[in-house]
Amino acid sequence: MMLPKGTTVAVADGEKLNLFHNSGDEAGLKLAPAKHADVDDAIQGSGSRQNSSGNPDASQSSEDGFSAGIVAMLNKGVLDGNIDGLVVIAAPRALGEMRKHYHKALSAKLLGEVAKDLTGHSISDIEAAIEAA
Structure with missing residues (x-):
C-alpha cells in the first residue's frame, strides 16, 4: 500500500494507541511518531458485549470502550x-469494534486497514506491514 505524504497511521489494540504520520512520500514510506490527545475510554462500546450477570467480562467491555x-x-x-488520509492497523477484535463507530467522513478518508496487532512493534515492522498490504 502506497501512502501520500501526511497520511495518518493509527496503530491500536484494545488498550493502547500509537499515531504516526507519513513524513515520506508515496515512493518512500517513512513513519514519524505523532502526538495525540488521551483517548476517552469511557465511551460505550457497540453493545455486543455488555456487562451483565450472563456476560461478566468487564475487561472486554473496557477494551470495546x-x-x-x-x-x-x-x-x-x-x-x-x-x-x-488514514490507515488503521489494529488487532482484529479491536478493528471490528472500531469499524462500528466510523463516521461517514472518516470512511471517506480511510485509505486502508490492516487487521494485525502491531502496537508493541517497531516502526520498521509497521512500515513493512503497510508496504505488504
Whole structure:
C-alpha cells in the first residue's frame, strides 16, 4: 500500500494507541511518531458485549470502550480537517469494534486497514506491514 505524504497511521489494540504520520512520500514510506490527545475510554462500546450477570467480562467491555474512544478521536480529527488520509492497523477484535463507530467522513478518508496487532512493534515492522498490504 502506497501512502501520500501526511497520511495518518493509527496503530491500536484494545488498550493502547500509537499515531504516526507519513513524513515520506508515496515512493518512500517513512513513519514519524505523532502526538495525540488521551483517548476517552469511557465511551460505550457497540453493545455486543455488555456487562451483565450472563456476560461478566468487564475487561472486554473496557477494551470495546477504548476502541470506540480511539474512533471518536479520529472522527474528530477528520471532521476538524486535521486528517487528510488514514490507515488503521489494529488487532482484529479491536478493528471490528472500531469499524462500528466510523463516521461517514472518516470512511471517506480511510485509505486502508490492516487487521494485525502491531502496537508493541517497531516502526520498521509497521512500515513493512503497510508496504505488504
